[in-house]
Amino acid sequence: MNEKQLLSVDGLSVTFSRRGRDPVEAVSEVSFTIAEGEHVGIVGESGSGKSVTAMALMGLLPERGTTVEGSATYREQDLLSMSRRQLNQIRGSEIAMVFQDPMSSLNPVVTIGTQISEVIRRHHRVSSKEAANRSAEMLDRVGIPDPRRRLREYPHQLSGGIRQRVLIAIALACEPRLLIADEPTTALDVTIQAQILNELKELVADTGTSLIMITHDLGVIAGLCDRVHVMYSGRIVESARRYQLFTTPRHPYTGGLLQSVPRLDSPQDEPLRPIEGSPTDTIPWTDGCAFQPRCPHAIDQCLEATPHLEPYEDRMLRCFNPLKGDEDDKRDR
Amino acid sequence: MLRFIVVRLTQLIPTLFGLSVLLFAWVRALPGDPARALLGDRATPEAIERINDTYGFDEPLIQQYGMYLSALFHGDFGESIKKHEPVLSAFFDKLPATVELSVVALLFAVVVGIPLGYLAGKRSGTNVDGGIVTLSLLGSVVPVFFLALLLKYVFSIELEFFDSVGRQDARLDAAHTTGFYIFDGIINGQFAAAFDAFKHLVLPGLALGTIPLAVVVRQTRGAVAEVINEDYVRTARAKGLRSTTITVRHVMRNALLPVVTTLGLQLGLLFSGAVLTETVFALDGVGQYLYQAIRDRDYPVLQGFILLIALIYALITLIVDLSYGLIDPRVRES
Amino acid sequence: MTEGTINGPRARAQRSHGDSLWRGAFRRLSRSPMAIAGALIVVVFLIVATFAPVLAPYEPASTEWTQLSTPYWVQGHGPGHPLGIDRWGSDMLTQLIFGARQSLIIGVVATAIGLLAGAALGTLAGAFGGWVDMIVMRIVDIMLSIPSLLLAISIAAILGKSSAALMIAIGVGQVPIFARLLRGSMLGQKNADYVLAADALGLRRRTIVMGHVLPNSLGPTIVQATLNLATAIIEVAALSYLGLGEGDPAVAEWGRMIVSAQDRFEIAPWLAFYPGICIAITALGFTLLGESLREALDPKQRR
Numbered sequence A: 001m002n003e004k005q006l007l008s009v010d011g012l013s014v015t016f017s018r019r020g021r022d023p024v025e026a027v028s029e030v031s032f033t034i035a036e037g038e039h040v041g042i043v044g045e046s047g048s049g050k051s052v053t054a055m056a057l058m059g060l061l062p063e064r065g066t067t068v069e070g071s072a073t074y075r076e077q078d079l080l081s082m083s084r085r086q087l088n089q090i091r092g093s094e095i096a097m098v099f100q101d102p103m104s105s106l107n108p109v110v111t112i113g114t115q116i117s118e119v120i121r122r123h124h125r126v127s128s129k130e131a132a133n134r135s136a137e138m139l140d141r142v143g144i145p146d147p148r149r150r151l152r153e154y155p156h157q158l159s160g161g162i163r164q165r166v167l168i169a170i171a172l173a174c175e176p177r178l179l180i181a182d183e184p185t186t187a188l189d190v191t192i193q194a195q196i197l198n199e200l201k202e203l204v205a206d207t208g209t210s211l212i213m214i215t216h217d218l219g220v221i222a223g224l225c226d227r228v229h230v231m232y233s234g235r236i237v238e239s240a241r242r243y244q245l246f247t248t249p250r251h252p253y254t255g256g257l258l259q260s261v262p263r264l265d266s267p268q269d270e271p272l273r274p275i276e277g278s279p280t281d282t283i284p285w286t287d288g289c290a291f292q293p294r295c296p297h298a299i300d301q302c303l304e305a306t307p308h309l310e311p312y313e314d315r316m317l318r319c320f321n322p323l324k325g326d327e328d329d330k331r332d333r
Numbered sequence B: 001m002l003r004f005i006v007v008r009l010t011q012l013i014p015t016l017f018g019l020s021v022l023l024f025a026w027v028r029a030l031p032g033d034p035a036r037a038l039l040g041d042r043a044t045p046e047a048i049e050r051i052n053d054t055y056g057f058d059e060p061l062i063q064q065y066g067m068y069l070s071a072l073f074h075g076d077f078g079e080s081i082k083k084h085e086p087v088l089s090a091f092f093d094k095l096p097a098t099v100e101l102s103v104v105a106l107l108f109a110v111v112v113g114i115p116l117g118y119l120a121g122k123r124s125g126t127n128v129d130g131g132i133v134t135l136s137l138l139g140s141v142v143p144v145f146f147l148a149l150l151l152k153y154v155f156s157i158e159l160e161f162f163d164s165v166g167r168q169d170a171r172l173d174a175a176h177t178t179g180f181y182i183f184d185g186i187i188n189g190q191f192a193a194a195f196d197a198f199k200h201l202v203l204p205g206l207a208l209g210t211i212p213l214a215v216v217v218r219q220t221r222g223a224v225a226e227v228i229n230e231d232y233v234r235t236a237r238a239k240g241l242r243s244t245t246i247t248v249r250h251v252m253r254n255a256l257l258p259v260v261t262t263l264g265l266q267l268g269l270l271f272s273g274a275v276l277t278e279t280v281f282a283l284d285g286v287g288q289y290l291y292q293a294i295r296d297r298d299y300p301v302l303q304g305f306i307l308l309i310a311l312i313y314a315l316i317t318l319i320v321d322l323s324y325g326l327i328d329p330r331v332r333e334s
Numbered sequence C: 001m002t003e004g005t006i007n008g009p010r011a012r013a014q015r016s017h018g019d020s021l022w023r024g025a026f027r028r029l030s031r032s033p034m035a036i037a038g039a040l041i042v043v044v045f046l047i048v049a050t051f052a053p054v055l056a057p058y059e060p061a062s063t064e065w066t067q068l069s070t071p072y073w074v075q076g077h078g079p080g081h082p083l084g085i086d087r088w089g090s091d092m093l094t095q096l097i098f099g100a101r102q103s104l105i106i107g108v109v110a111t112a113i114g115l116l117a118g119a120a121l122g123t124l125a126g127a128f129g130g131w132v133d134m135i136v137m138r139i140v141d142i143m144l145s146i147p148s149l150l151l152a153i154s155i156a157a158i159l160g161k162s163s164a165a166l167m168i169a170i171g172v173g174q175v176p177i178f179a180r181l182l183r184g185s186m187l188g189q190k191n192a193d194y195v196l197a198a199d200a201l202g203l204r205r206r207t208i209v210m211g212h213v214l215p216n217s218l219g220p221t222i223v224q225a226t227l228n229l230a231t232a233i234i235e236v237a238a239l240s241y242l243g244l245g246e247g248d249p250a251v252a253e254w255g256r257m258i259v260s261a262q263d264r265f266e267i268a269p270w271l272a273f274y275p276g277i278c279i280a281i282t283a284l285g286f287t288l289l290g291e292s293l294r295e296a297l298d299p300k301q302r303r
Helices: A050-058 A084-090 A112-123 A128-141 A147-151 A160-172 A190-207 A218-222 A242-247 A252-259 A327-332 B002-029 B034-039 B045-055 B061-073 B087-122 B127-141 B144-158 B181-187 B191-227 B231-238 B243-281 B286-296 B299-327 B329-333 C008-015 C017-031 C033-050 C092-128 C130-145 C148-159 C163-190 C193-200 C205-241 C254-264 C270-297
Strands: A005-016 A024-035 A039-043 A066-074 A095-098 A178-182 A210-215 A227-232 A235-241 A310-312 A315-317
Touching: A005 A050, A024 A050, A024 A066, A024 A210, A024 A235, A039 A050, A039 A218, A050 A066, A050 A095, A050 A178, A050 A210, A095 A160, A112 A128, A112 A147, A112 A160, A112 B243, A128 A147, A128 A160, A160 A190, A210 A218, A218 A242, A227 A242, A227 A252, A235 A242, A235 A252, B002 B034, B002 B061, B002 B299, B002 C130, B002 C148, B034 B045, B034 B299, B045 B061, B087 B127, B087 B181, B087 B191, B087 B243, B087 B286, B087 B299, B127 B191, B127 C033, B127 C270, B144 B191, B144 B243, B144 C205, B144 C254, B144 C270, B181 B191, B191 B243, B231 B243, B243 B286, B243 B299, B243 C148, B243 C205, B286 B299, B286 C148, B299 C130, B299 C148, C017 C033, C017 C270, C033 C092, C033 C270, C092 C130, C092 C163, C092 C205, C092 C254, C092 C270, C130 C163, C148 C163, C148 C205, C163 C205, C193 C205, C205 C254, C205 C270, C254 C270
Parallel strands: A039 A210, A039 A227, A095 A178, A178 A210
Antiparallel strands: A005 A024, A005 A066, A227 A235, A235 A315, A310 A315
């Protein structure tokens, strides 16, 4: 694999402030890199800041009341500080995004054809006819039958799965170097989820596109990503290669996530163990470890100091009392 | 689409039927003997005889209603007691002036209201938003006739910018082919006359336009504030589209859908407002005729005009519904 | 201050839903300058209207100054009459103060008529559905097919010139608005989870409507009533202007004050300005209050 860095995010923090409220730091000190052709996963529950991270990179957060700090160097340019004009030349052509909800992410009153061709025509000087041809080609590539007819149709005439494919077609229309997929399959039926994931995987592999896959579902990551970042309450708590993360999770939160995923190879009588509590049972990072209230491994230190993201064994970890042992030990516990 | 039109037209029938019953009953509900109520206290016995004959006040109610309905179907909407002219022809005689006034008022509301509403919606929650909303509210709380009086006082009496009364300077001796003076001036090549007619409509249009203006601003604002947070607008931004493309194709195309409906519904309010505005500026339209009918207790005129206005209103609502179908593909399909 | 508070307030708000809706709305209202301005205007208006006999410097419609050789309406304002004297020789300020009272009475009664009749029709249509709904909605359609001012004109024409006629005429015009509102909110809630739950518990239909559905329609109804008060105050003036107002000249009414000032507009415009501004400010107060209440109660704003 080519190890040339495509994007390197350094110390990204996002703070939302609303009038009359305390400001809320939704993302804090997030750093990671992605190489060309690499597939990176960002995992976390809703509210963990994973989507906000993606939005911040794409410049899609509302300008009012939002403070974005840190840097995101894409091919020697900082995405976070560049002008809107520059950003608009990169968005949609070099970095593209697939959104979570295919039902609401397409404009209901504009034809599919226009919605694909407008991104092509924005970034390439082509005639409308040529753009229509390319649009049909894209629909064909994402596996939509009868693409010519689809171009003239409106979103409400299509099923959820087809709409998500259209969104993928839009994102890939200009052959981006980096694709950010934000929970691209959550809103779909389970059977279609697997299909779309496979197709997405093939498409990015064919074109050598780098991928940031954002999800709450470790199952999605399993067959797709080289490296995984686990986020909790706005911060990365564990970063590891896929194999290491799945076999030997070190952060209790990662361990909890893994145990709550049903697996074919686990013994029949072993129950699924959901993580106790909900993401709202959290304390500010400044008071200790945000996961402490839900953590079965918590020690006194977790309430006394803020853990930092530090090298631990073969990965980066933010924990005072990591899980020990390998996969088998953990299961016996 | 054709089915849709037919369905909407059939839905109209019970409404119009009910309306005719209501207006029929209305004349009978006037205080005192209906013939005397129509003609006033000083009516001669002969006149009362005559009106009893035309309206059939001596016949049973069902039969009276039958007569009324059959007359309506023959285009007989009654006759003015004071002016002795058929109500229907009087109405269509006066209609062009009112339509012209309403169009100017609506244009003003759209041209000023949509950009203001867009700005307020885009910056919702800011001072700009608050300012625009308060301004549009101010327009809606000043009584139309008072605003008309004020405008007349400031711009035509004090500053003498505009003529305060009438539709056109009579000295221009303009030809009136259709009754729409601006349009007449243009098709007859009398551009000075067209411009003069327009100048006569500026102040009344402004006064009347504040009614739909407030609604247009608030509707557009609400719609824009909502649409701008939609996922598909985020998709459009993620495509790197120019902000004008996003505004026109993705925000406004969706946001204007509810505004179009509102505009149609505003026409009813415009007709009410026209009664008040036309009177202040002595515009010889439906409104002023109606005003005089109220003053003269000319009930057949009131009865006929209200029915005709309701008819036109229903027709416009229908057209608005249909045009809604044209711009919203989701409605077009079903 | 930090990530910890991300979801805290929402979790708390869910615990007592109905209560926090109103409390939250009130908290938002107390922070909105629009709402404060509106409330202030409304409160001043209510005080003036209620204590008119105490506040007014003279008796209403006293015309003792008619005999003056140079009427104040030509000169402007004079001693003892801070806002001057109208063409009938009555003190302007007194007239305005009693006008507030008249506006309040007509506005409130008219809106009450519209609200009660409309709510009855709407609840009936929404609760029973079927042919009841169809008939009620047809009636509402017919009423809506006549612009409300014209509807008021035709009713006032039957009832003659009196305050009662004005109230009924304006009130009837509001019936379809409230009928639609309540029907819509009934239908909207018919399939809401809590109604289904109540249904599943075997509660009687009437209990469900009275105990669950109606209280939830309260917010939008109050908003609409506040806004309609503003419209009613403007419509009274409009009807007066058209010669359909209160027939008794001793009753002070803002709309008619403008009308009677109209023919002296060029020499004494203030005679029309004062009542006009009173109408506008009062209507603005109710509109501001209604609109900000609407926003405060909007579930989408709750966060």
